[in-house]
Amino acid sequence: MKIVVQVKLLPVSAYDADALAATLRACNRAANAASEVAFAKDLKRRNMLQDAVYHRLRAEFDLGAQAAVRTITKVCDAYTTLKANIKAGNLGRDGSRRRVRAESRPISFREGAAQPYDDRMLTWNLDARTVSIWTVAGRLKHVPFVCSPEGLELLRSRRGESDLVMRDGVFFLVATIDLPEPEVFEPGGFLGVDLGIVNIATTSDGEILAARRLNRYRQRHRDLRTKLQKKRTKSAKRVLKRIRRREARHVANTNHIIAKKLVATAERTSRGIGLEDLSGIRARVTAKKDQRARLHSWAFAQLGAFVAYKAKRAGVPVVHVDPRNTSRQCSECWHVHRTNRVSQARFECRSCGSIMHADHNGSRNIAHRADAVWQRGAVNRPRTSAS
Incomplete structure (x- = not known):
């Protein structure tokens, strides 16, 4: 690799x-x-x-x-x-x-x-x-x-x-x-990871990595850029030039830390990592005017790339699954309905009555789907001695 x-x-x-x-x-x-x-x-x-x-x-x-x-x-x-x-x-x-x-x-x-x-x-x-x-x-x-x-x-x-x-x-x-690419091990299950804007990542183990601090950091930089752009002075332009990559570096560092943590958890527990295939998500999702900046600055592709290459170095299998209805499907009884997602953070199944954090429910669904994809035969499965 x-x-x-x-x-x-x-x-x-x-x-x-x-x-x-x-x-x-x-x-x-x-x-x-x-x-x-x-x-x-x-x-x-x-x-x-x-x-x-x-x-x-x-x-x-x-x-x-x-x-x-x-x-x-x-x-x-x-x-x-x-x-x-x-x-x-x-x-x-x-x-x-x-x-x-x-x-x-x-x-x-x-x-x-x-x-x-x-x-x-x-x-x-x-x-x-x-x-x-x-x-x-x-x-x-x-x-x-x-x-x-x-x-x-x-x-x-x-x-x-x-x-x-x-x-x-x-x-x-x-x-x-x-570098020599290590052999991908046979996982004993999958760690599902639900990526989001409010919570950067939520695992099927119930760990929530909130984006509150990162979103506040981004908002401060947006406000600062707006303030400096309105001034139109030479000193304001110098400050804009100096800080123009600071936010991107901070986001990349945050994503590196999260990706390293996810891969270490999967490797320690001999599991693979399940991620949603979010290709084209910005084209499919409509956002209100005050939410567009957060949607279009969402660095899910970067985080996914970091997880992929760190997992590859550790020999951890990564499976991408279809994201449809992961937030509406109950991870206990598999009932799917749009009203199951009561709010951004709350999930209540209308069939079995299960109540849990919505992102945790989604990550469990991702873990189940990743395991099913792996059992059907994923492209990055390790070779057996017979093959």
């Missing part, structure tokens, strides 16, 4: 920082020039595009041989991704249908867009925590970087390319790590 490790570069001087920034600008301007040729002459394969633009990129943008090759590959990969997205049905990040224009103009790259580096352009010294990296101003040697101890250990398994990224004037290297 592939995961990524992000390290932060600490340029030792302003000259080093300017050289890295100039490198990204030059590579992405070269990528735009190559993209125009690829679009105009329909040269989307690397060898064909390289024959057409290689010498031009080196001469006009002062790129090294490998930098030119990596830039051309980046352009071809971008067109391949665009074609795959259109062919796949124009799906959005949350699985909802969205309109994607066909190739009506060349793909453009921001001046600060990521640039891939291979081992000829980038050398890691993990013991000293430094890198030697190519730039348009020459190779910068002994550039320090910082990362977590776990990330440093993962970097020892690094293979292939790394990406140079700049965010808010800070430089990062994003490395791809190829």
